[in-house]
Amino acid sequence: MNVIEVNKLSKHFGKFKAVDEISFAVSRGEIFGFLGANGAGKTTAMRMLCGLSLPTFGQAQVAGFDLYKNAEEIKRNIGYMSQKFSLYDDLNIRENIRFYGGIYGLTDSEIKAKTGTMLKNLKLEKEGNKLVKSLPLGWKQKLSFSVAMLHDPQIVFLDEPTGGVDPITRREFWTMIYEASDKGTTVFVTTHYMDEAEYCHRVSIMVDGKIDALGTPLELKNKFSSSTMGDVFIKLARKAKRGDD
Amino acid sequence: MMAAVKVDRVKKTFNPGKSIVTALENISFEVLRGELFGVIGPDGAGKTTLFRILTTLLLANQGEAQVDGLDVVKDFKIIRKQVGYMPGRFSLYQDLTVEENLSFFATLFNTSISANYDLIKDIYSHIEPFKHRKAGALSGGMKQKLALSCALIHRPSVLFLDEPTTGVDAVSRQEFWELLKNLQKQNITIVVSTPYMDEASLCNRVALLQEGRILDIDSPQGITKKFKKPLWAIRSKEMFRLMQDLNKMTEVESCYPFGQDHHVVIRNASLINLLENELVTLGHIDLKIKAIDATIEDSFMALMK
């Protein structure tokens, strides 16, 4: 079953076609890697799918809701985490969880239960009252992810979640992604680490606003005669006209 | 041969509010003249703090450092005239054009664009077609090259580049390192920091930095050679289940995903066949097991623990 269906989705800014008729589908529980160079249109596309920006034209359904008519329902059914915007630095861990729990519409008892489980899973039981800004980056990322999943959304959008973290945390983070996907959550993730592209079930690569490649890592490596996803990416990115014009 | 950069037991702490944060702890290393030296570490490792101490922008709490034989504290004014520095987020004047930025920095260093043009020619040729464009309107890769040109314009003896490849696309990253290698031929000592482990192998020598401490300093090959434990790359059709199963096995010391394979450290090399049989029994298809040499990332992770 497809949780995301996109058909010729486009976003124009005047004459500039930031996103140019992209089409793809993502099925339930999939880990979908959404790659592309800076300026290729990734962020713009993601914002549309999260209901944060209206497309210029094209169709899309996210979690069964139409992008144009039911943007608010979409937001209720998805989780979002980005490297830049996640938790409030001047609130402590418990306060952050309570806040987001409230925003997502959870009851007090649900929030209490989930807080306990989350702190235990992340081994942060004793740090519950510490301000987020005192946490090392790796913990912050893992905590952000858990909070994005607080309301058990169908889909979680991750925008370069592992930027700058140490290699061990990066992998622990991906273990969390795997576990989420195993439980049926669809994960839509963008990343600059090409080894992480290998962890995805399927990958799409955007170049100059269009999707130039879509398939499993294996399919793409075969298609572009490359041994790694990194090579695939470089081959496609070199063709790009945008970014250096 | 005099070291281009010498760091001796440097310690740096910060006091944000009530707490004390140790950014650097007992850092010592040397960079030889003409070397391409990498400081590799994730965010928060202390890379920027270290670079700021070396470029005389911060004072260390303990320890000493010299650049070109000059003390970073006493001779800071002279050092500031001779080094090149490209801080993180390569600060440029967004509302000035490429050419204006370059001439500004040239004038700042009492030189002109033409004086050392040969040095930046290769780099500048990429962006010259856009010389009348405002820096703010450039792509990440172009900004990177412009910032590098501005840092080189006065022919520095030592070049400090703080995370020049962060936030830039993969193609530009590759091109950048090629430019650095060419610069090396001009006998400029280059000290670069990066969070990308794979870029370590492009340096002559590297220092692995994590949470303010040095994990190791050596050439990339030297570091990976020190990885003594038996390391295997294992893959199968269902990678997640494979990882879960491997982590439950007693022979396995660690198992981490590494792209297409899982890098697995086994307690004893002889146990590999036992492991393979177990995996087959558990129903893993398309199983591929290969002994491999460690990468910098493997070494970094082992040293982290």
Next chain:
Amino acid sequence: MKQFLFFVRKEFLHLWRDKRTLFILFGMPIIQIFIFGFALTNEVKDSRIAILDEAKDEASEAIIHQLAASQYFDIEKTISEQQLVRAFREGKIKLAVVFPQKLKEQLQHTNAASVQLIADATDPNVANTLVNYASAIILDYQKQSKGFEPIPYTIKTEMRMLYNPQMKGSYNFVPGVMAMVLMLVCAMMTSISIVREKEMGTMEIILVSPMVPLLVMVAKMVPYFILSSVNIASILLLSVFVLDVPINGSLTLLVAECLLFTLTVLALGLLISSVSGSQQVAMLISLMGLFLPTVMFSGFMFPVENMPTALQVISNIVPAKWFYYIVKNVMIKGLGFQSIWKETLILVSMMIFLMAVSIKNFKTRLE
């Protein structure tokens, strides 16, 4: 609804943890209420007035007695007309009451006499108020003494408004506006510009270069210095040709004093930038710490002489207060350097002090 409440709760937490904003939100209004309620007043009390008594008879003594008894006036007797003129010039008095010779006689025989009220109208509001108070007291005396005289008589009060006969408000606020504009352009914009360089990260590169850091600061000040000069020129031109505010004194002196004030304020801008981490902080400090005190304590909106002593002392450290005094004296009163040399000296020492402190505070490193 629940989401909303949670959001509100979060906002309170943010607010509570940001001590600086808390102070501004709670502390400042309280301080301002106290100041506005008790200290700043448009009422004029205990104003220094002078009496030129050429009558020296019962009538004048009676009126003087009433004036002295009033809370509005503080009498300084004067003897001669020159002393009167000097007293006005030096700003020692705001009002003078002149009694003609043989006041009582005139009243008895001609049933009419005039008493002259001369006021310093560079601040027309104060002048008006004082004249009104004085007239009321004189009228009162009339009413009282009518009872003892068979024939009613009247005392006419003649009013003379010095320096600003048309009682134009603009005479008052042009110097005030000049001070505010310079404050804004020189202090706030300069400090923001320097801090912006820090925020952008380009300051780092500039520091790691042969350029003397202080010259960077001077370079930043130059455009704003020029801009302020243009501003001053336009204000003066507009005042003269559009608002009909004259420049009675020496233009050269006026311009020189303006430049002095500009330098003082630029030094302030530099000082603010060295303690501000972000552009917003710089702006906040400039507004709260400079602009507001300038409005309150320079004297152009509220008379400083009527504030409690403590605040009068504080007003002495506001450079704008001295500048305002100087400009009024030179521009409106047409006075020369002799009348303002003290104030100029104060401003010069302020400038030197601020320059020294801000240069010393200027960081050649990032910490």
